[in-house]
Amino acid sequence: MEVAATKGQIIKGKPVADQISENLIKEVNELVKEGINPKLTIVRVGARGDDLAYERGALKRCQSVGITTEVLELPEDITQEQYVKALEKANEDKNVHGILCFRPLPKQLDEEAAKYVIAPEKDVDCFSPVNAAKVMEGDKSGFPPCTPTAVVEILKHYNVDLKGAKVTVLGRSMVVGKPAAMLLLSENATVTICHSRTKNLSEVTSEADVLVAAVGRAKMVKENFVKEGAVVIDVGINVDENGKLCGDVDTDAVLEKVSMITPVPAGVGSVTTSILAKHVVKACKLQNNK
């Protein structure tokens, strides 16, 4: 008997983002009816390409669900005092419900100090340590970073059962790896965190029912890194040897082995701005006791 090679399913971010948007439009409409206009302020220093690209996506997404947006573009040579003042002004502005600060900040600014300035209740992408602590505590009143939240939303959208599942996170950054591990733990997964120092890495990752790759190395996850039938979430955004955008996973190499995998581009990245919009609406509701 011949077994047909069944290719894994490419699971895109768009349907997840669309569903979030659909819900947000209703929520924003309700708020607007009551005279409340959810608003996001983006605080950008200088004009880095990465920031501008994300900003375009974020503005478009927020506007599409009815969130008011504002970009505070600060000069690249801004002093710490001026930066803190700008942040405090946004904190105090009652019309602003969410604040997104682009990072990393330029060298002359003290990011370690600045992160204590942003109002935790407006901090929609986990800049504040108060929100980092809430992620660790599993306290849902806070705002985890948008990218790992998008990872969990995608898994839920595609009905991946996380309870008791063996989930392995490859990467231990504060923007993705560690918070992803904590969020997945809150979903009752058994979570393993791997990294550059892990011995027999492919052996460890190939035991996972769900593999989250967030290590920032182009196509490093090969066929031998994944278990037959695994679900793979590719968080990496890299450029391959031909200058093409690619993830941390060698998608072509693993596709026939896995059950589902997110593409790069059009995977996790497409959901991140929806989470940002969702956080702005959540912040707005909390600030208005809704």
Added chain:
Amino acid sequence: MEVAATKGQIIKGKPVADQISENLIKEVNELVKEGINPKLTIVRVGARGDDLAYERGALKRCQSVGITTEVLELPEDITQEQYVKALEKANEDKNVHGILCFRPLPKQLDEEAAKYVIAPEKDVDCFSPVNAAKVMEGDKSGFPPCTPTAVVEILKHYNVDLKGAKVTVLGRSMVVGKPAAMLLLSENATVTICHSRTKNLSEVTSEADVLVAAVGRAKMVKENFVKEGAVVIDVGINVDENGKLCGDVDTDAVLEKVSMITPVPAGVGSVTTSILAKHVVKACKLQNNK
């Protein structure tokens, strides 16, 4: 050929605690010479047996290395306002370098609010979210909770190589499991977090080179939960069916299989107060720019 059954080594906490004390005595002497007297204030509400037992150990340890101690015993029916005031007074007192707040607090008190009150730089047992965030970030300037720090100290003292090792933490509390996972990650271990919802628990734990049991269930870790030659750190403090103190591990059952295991009592618990004392001295030094 017969293979002799080699019993695992029982690794006690006392030698670890003694070494920490020895170093602290020197450090405190240096500070005292400069007119600086490290001081710990314990804030206790009511007189719970657990708190009193820990307090006795903490006071004895701190005094033995030359740390000045003070116990603020507050009435069991204290109001939130009074509790916060007491905490703020300790925050402001320049002679106090470390503050230990016993928890859980009685029901009428809002622990969630109180944890934002304690000064992070005096918070020697990770009550403040600022310190929880630092644990997650791997920022060594903070104060992780004493118990998981004791776990790491014991492993280091007994020369257990954590780099790249498969370490499994059983339990996901904010006092032990999660911070232990983060601290072990900072030591470059590959960390897995298991819990009550983990499927095939014994299978998962029996893959670990190092197993940290912190789940609070008497003797639940049996022989089939551990790998041949594993190092086991037993954080549990439970009472068995005969009313005797015991850990989360069935020590007799695993002893011949493991390479090293901490006993209960006389294991992790004996090191915790040394870490507390160490944190007080660290806090004192930081506050005096040493």
